[in-house]
Amino acid sequence: MSWTLYTFAMSHYSEKIRWTLDLSRIDYREVRMTPVFHIGPALIMGKRGQTTLPILKTPTATIQDSSRILLWLEKNQAPLALIPKVASQDIHAVERHFDAIGKDVARFLYAASFGTGDAHILKLWTDDATPAKAAFVRAAYPFIRWAFKRKLNITQKGAARAQKRITEVIDWLEGQLSDGRTYLVGQTFTAADITAASLLAPIACPSQHPVYGDPAYQRTMVGATEPWRDRPALQWVRKMYELHRGVIQTEACARRAA
Numbered sequence: 001m002s003w004t005l006y007t008f009a010m011s012h013y014s015e016k017i018r019w020t021l022d023l024s025r026i027d028y029r030e031v032r033m034t035p036v037f038h039i040g041p042a043l044i045m046g047k048r049g050q051t052t053l054p055i056l057k058t059p060t061a062t063i064q065d066s067s068r069i070l071l072w073l074e075k076n077q078a079p080l081a082l083i084p085k086v087a088s089q090d091i092h093a094v095e096r097h098f099d100a101i102g103k104d105v106a107r108f109l110y111a112a113s114f115g116t117g118d119a120h121i122l123k124l125w126t127d128d129a130t131p132a133k134a135a136f137v138r139a140a141y142p143f144i145r146w147a148f149k150r151k152l153n154i155t156q157k158g159a160a161r162a163q164k165r166i167t168e169v170i171d172w173l174e175g176q177l178s179d180g181r182t183y184l185v186g187q188t189f190t191a192a193d194i195t196a197a198s199l200l201a202p203i204a205c206p207s208q209h210p211v212y213g214d215p216a217y218q219r220t221m222v223g224a225t226e227p228w229r230d231r232p233a234l235q236w237v238r239k240m241y242e243l244h245r246g247v248i249q250t251e252a253c254a255r256r257a258a
C-alpha cells in the first residue's frame with residue numbers, strides 16, 4: 001500500500017477524500033495528524049505555502065486540497081465511478097457550493113463551543129497525538145485557541161455571517177432535493193453527494209461518522225446544531241451516510257487490516 005492520506009480525524013474536508021477513496025476501493029494508509037504539529041509537514045509536502053489537510057501522497061504526486069485531489073483522481077484513476085465524465089462539470093459545480101461553507105461550518109461550531117466545550121475540543125485535538133504532543137497541546141491550549149480564533153476569524157460577527165451562509169446553502173440543497181431526487185447529480189451517488197454530506201456532517205452528526213457520531217460530540221454541539229438539526233437537508237445527509245458510508249467504511253477497515 002503506497003498511498004498515504006494525511007488528515008485530521010475531525011476534518012470534514014478530510015472526510016470527503018477518505019470517503020471517496022474508500023468508495024473507490026483504493027488502498028491507502030491514513031495518517032491522522034495533531035493540530036499545530038501538522039503545520040511543518042503540510043508546508044513541506046504541499047509546497048503551496050498552505051497548512052491545510054487533507055494531503056494525498058502517492059508514488060507519483062503529492063496533492064494538497066480536497067478539490068485538487070478530486071481533480072487529480074479524476075484524471076489519474078479514470079474512470080472514477082464517483083465522477084462520471086458526462087457529469088463532471090455539474091459535480092464540480094455542486095462541490096464548489098459546499099467547499100465554500102467548510103470554513104463557515106468550522107467557524108460557527110468552534111464559536112459556539114470554545115469556552116463551554118473546551119474539554120471535548122481538547123480531546124478531539126489530542127486523540128491521535130503521542131503522549132508528548134498531547135501534553136504540549138494541553139499546556140498550550142489557551143494560546144492555540146487564541147491563534148485559531150484569529151486565523152478563522154471566530155468572532156460574534158464572523159459566526160453570525162457563517163450561520164447566514166450555512167443557512168443559504170442548506171436552503172439551496174433543499175431546493176435541489178425538492179423534486180424528490182435522491183442524488184444531487186444524475187441517478188447515482190457521486191462525489192457531489194459525498195462533498196455535500198461530508199461538509200455538512202459536523203452539523204448533521206451521522207452515527208456512522210467516528211467523530212460526529214460520538215454522543216459526547218453531539219452533546220457539546222447540541223446548542224450550535226439546533227437551528228438546522230431537523231431540516232430535510234440534514235436528514236438527507238444522515239441518509240447518505242446510512243446508505244453509502246457505514247458498510248464502505250467497515251470494508252475499507254477490513255481491507256487495511258488484511
Ligand SMILES: N[C@@H](CCC(=O)N[C@@H](CS)C(=O)NCC(=O)O)C(=O)O
Binds near residue numbers: 008010011067
Ligand atoms: N480548501 C481546502 C480546505 C481544507 C481545510 O480548511 N482544512 C482544515 C481542516 S478542516 C485545516 O487543515 N486546517 C488547519 C490549517 O489551516 O492549518 C481543502 O479543500 O482541502
